[in-house]
Amino acid sequence: MEFKVRSYRFNPEIDDKPYYKEYIVQDFPGMTVLNALMKIKAETDGTLSFRRSCRSAICGSCAMKINGISKLACKTQVSSEIEKFGMIKSNPLFNMPVVRDLIVDQEIFFDKIKKIKPYLLGQRDNEEYHRFHVLREGEKIAQPVYHKSEFQNLTGNDDAPNCILCECCYSECGGVVGNKNYLGPAALAKLYRYSEDPRDNDKNGSRLVNGSQPEGIWDCIHCQACEEFCPKGISPVKAITKLHEKAIKNSITFSKGAKHIISIAKSIGETGRLDEVKVAADTGGIAGLINDLPMAFGAGLKGKIPPIRLKLIKDMDDIRLAYKELDLEEK
Ligand code: FES
Incomplete structure (x- = not known):
């Protein structure tokens, strides 16, 4: 079967304004939208630009708008899109400036991730560290040990650690549309993930205090789009609600x-x-x-x-x- 791909095109070095270009592609069984774009690039138009890497829904690189919804191109079947829309319309993610064609500038997104301190805080030489690291006979460096029940929040009941930073939630977030400085769902889900990590030693709650500043956890508008469109089935809005509870329980109520x-x-x-x-x-x-x-x-x-x-x-x-x-x- 042949189908149509209508792709957003914009090269700021030569184009005055964005436009759409159409391509006809021959499908094959199991073809994904990324397969289709790669076929166009290899056989028809080498100038079409988009990101991709793993092709297995792991790296998050190939996120783009497909028929109006932010999705991973490598996880989206051509057949289901054609069935619903009759064609593939590809656009860059929303809420971020376009660099070229389907590639967006990710700097603003990753700056927000950095703001929530996405790493374990605290001194390693403390009680918490020794609960999770043991020095075995003959070893010079303490090895990590995992207490399953204490990690359950991270790996069992909660899905926040599964985030692949694809930016689909950020692209669909109504809070970011209203306020470009809002940290957004991915950064706040990550804040939750680290605030629940039993190895973290943020004793004075600095991460949660920072997250409670304007443009943080309280600026979520609960549109639920992050949960609806996450390709990994994560619910950042639930993580944000848990952060609200946690802030109040810890008397971080200045906001x-x-x-x-x-x-x-x-x-x-x-x-x-x-x-x-x-x-x-x-x-x-x-x-x-x-x-x-x-x-x-x-x-x-x-x-x-x-x-x-x-x-x-x-x-x-x-x-x-x-x-x-x-x-x-x-x-
Ligand atoms: S190419 Fe890695 S998630 Fe699609």
């Missing part, structure tokens, strides 16, 4: 996001209702309230002024019970 959810939980725990004025004041302080005045004025004109004092809801006992079950009373 607006933490103040916001603490205030919401408190308001509902006290009255069963959401005291929007109090939540706005707790979250943004006086400056925040002044900022919100135009919106409050508009809401007032529509008759939506919240009551000064909220009445308890009828089933308040159920809320108290739920809070008790969830151990939220003290938070």
Whole structure:
């Protein structure tokens, strides 16, 4: 079967603006989108540029938009795309500048990964180190030993360590679309992965404190796109939610996001209702309230002024019970 590939093309050295070029490709059984692009490059147009390396969904190099969705080209079957869309449309990943054709500049992405300190922190000569390293007879260097149960979070229950840094989540992230400085799902999933690593010795929680700054864990907009489009089945948004819990449990609550959810939980725990004025004041302080005045004025004109004092809801006992079950009373 022959099929059409419509590829984004842009070479900033010679092109004034991007354009699309179409190619006709002859398929073969099991052909992937990467196979198709490599066939074009080898047989039709050697100038078509894209990244690839392992061809086994391991290195993350070949990520691109395929028919509008960020995917690994080496893992995407031509047949399933043709069945759904009738052709292959290839574009560079989103949220990063294009270097050429399907190649994006990854610097901004990897700068964000570096910001979360993606390595084990702390002194090696400490109790934690010796829990995981033993000096055997006749050996000069202590060897690592693995305590399965303590690594379970990394290898069993959680999938964050499986990230291959392909940038599909970053390309689809609505938070990055709204704020280019937001660290993004991959960096935050990595932050979670290291914060859970029992060998890490970040005793003062510096990684989580840094991650709680603006553009960090509290700037996730929960669009869930990172989970939906990760080719390795990872859920960065779940990792980010766990970081929220961890920050609050460790009293790292200086950020607006933490103040916001603490205030919401408190308001509902006290009255069963959401005291929007109090939540706005707790979250943004006086400056925040002044900022919100135009919106409050508009809401007032529509008759939506919240009551000064909220009445308890009828089933308040159920809320108290739920809070008790969830151990939220003290938070
Ligand atoms: S070429 Fe390595 S993930 Fe596709």
